[in-house]
Amino acid sequence: MGADELLAAFALLRGRLPELLPAGVRAERDGPLVRTMGAPRGGLVEYRDLGGLEGVRLDELIARQIRVFAERGETFEWKSHGHDAPADLPQRLLAAGFVAEPQDTVLIAPAHAVAGEVKLPAGVAIRELTEAAEFEGVEALRAPIWGAGETPWLAHMLAGRRALDPSAFAVFAAEAGGEMVCAAWIRLESGTPFARLFGGATLPAWRSRGIYRAIVARRANLAVERGARYLHVDASDDSRPILERLGFTAITTTTPFRWRPPG
Numbered sequence: 001m002g003a004d005e006l007l008a009a010f011a012l013l014r015g016r017l018p019e020l021l022p023a024g025v026r027a028e029r030d031g032p033l034v035r036t037m038g039a040p041r042g043g044l045v046e047y048r049d050l051g052g053l054e055g056v057r058l059d060e061l062i063a064r065q066i067r068v069f070a071e072r073g074e075t076f077e078w079k080s081h082g083h084d085a086p087a088d089l090p091q092r093l094l095a096a097g098f099v100a101e102p103q104d105t106v107l108i109a110p111a112h113a114v115a116g117e118v119k120l121p122a123g124v125a126i127r128e129l130t131e132a133a134e135f136e137g138v139e140a141l142r143a144p145i146w147g148a149g150e151t152p153w154l155a156h157m158l159a160g161r162r163a164l165d166p167s168a169f170a171v172f173a174a175e176a177g178g179e180m181v182c183a184a185w186i187r188l189e190s191g192t193p194f195a196r197l198f199g200g201a202t203l204p205a206w207r208s209r210g211i212y213r214a215i216v217a218r219r220a221n222l223a224v225e226r227g228a229r230y231l232h233v234d235a236s237d238d239s240r241p242i243l244e245r246l247g248f249t250a251i252t253t254t255t256p257f258r259w260r261p262p263g
Contacts, residue, residue: 006108007083007251009230012192015048019190022160031061035068040153040160043069043076054086062096066259075260081106082253090255098257104234107248111195111228114220114247120174121209124181126218129171135159138171138183138199145201158185167226172218174202174211181206186219193229195219200239212242 015034018027027036032051036044045065053061062078069076078093094100118126129135135155142154161169168190174182184199197219202212223231234254235243244250 001110001249003249003251006230006249009193010106010108010232010251011048013189013194013196013232015046016189016191020164022157022164030064030068033061033065035065037069037072037074037076040157041075041077043072043074045076045078050085050089052085054088058086058089059092059096062092066096069259070261073261075258077101078257078259080255080257082255090257093257096259098259101256101258102236103253103255104236105240105250106252106254107233107235107240107243107250109231109243109246109248111220111223111231114216114231115224116217116221118214118217118221119210120214121211124174124176124206124209124211124214126172126174126215129158129173129183130162132159134173135171137180138173141180141183141201141203144203161185161187170219170222172215174206174215176206182211182215184215184219186222188223188226188228194232195223195226195228195230197231197233212239213246216243216246 015032017029017034021027025036025038027034032047032049032053034046050058065076065078078098080089090100120126129138132155135158138158139152139155158171162171168188169185171183171185173180182200182202184197186195186197188195197216200212200215220231233243233248240250
């Protein structure tokens with residue numbers, strides 16, 4: 001499949017009101033936007049497109065989101081994509097006080113093309129995690145990879161998502177000698193042909209051994225079993241080359257713009 005066809009399919013993921021949300025989280029529409037509030041990492045603003053808004057009208061929409069989250073004292077992310085219009089959206093977000101976070105590449109693949117044999121090095125096994133203490137282990141895995149400066153949120157998010165619908169959410173870890181060396185999760189998106197892949201963090205000493213590729217295949221197999229047609233990943237520069245070799249196609253970029261309440 002070509003990049004244009006995959007980009008068109010990607011639109012099915014965007015701008016949807018979620019059917020199920022964890023306790024304390026709510027989502028609502030505001031014009032072309034879907035605004036989610038109360039999640040562990042703060043709020044989120046998403047959309048399929050901005051409906052042609054530009055100039056002053058777009059600035060007003062941006063300012064309204066800031067007012068809503070400022071009243072809540074809540075940080076939030078405006079999730080933009082490289083092909084979004086208007087082209088000056090990033091500049092307008094920066095002018096409104098947002099900070100751009102690292103850019104990822106949006107990759108999509110037919111699920112069946114990625115599914116297959118899960119090849120692991122000797123002494124490494126992948127298993128599904130289901131308990132709160134195991135999710136705490138995933139949180140701990142992040143610290144030596146990305147640093148531990150951020151307020152912990154991952155274990156709470158994983159537990160909440162799995163409790164919401166275990167048939168649509170699964171967390172996996174690769175382990176060696178009782179040590180977690182890589183962790184990743186998958187979320188099947190209800191009402192769409194997509195499954196989304198997240199995580200894949202691998203301890204530095206265990207990289208370049210095929211573990212990341214194996215945990216991608218394990219999740220792809222689950223996606224196929226449960227009827228997903230496509231896999232979606234927002235990939236870092238480290239993950240992108242591996243995923244492209246596995247059959248993923250880059251279709252656009254995504255940059256989170258984050259706003260934080262003063263102080």
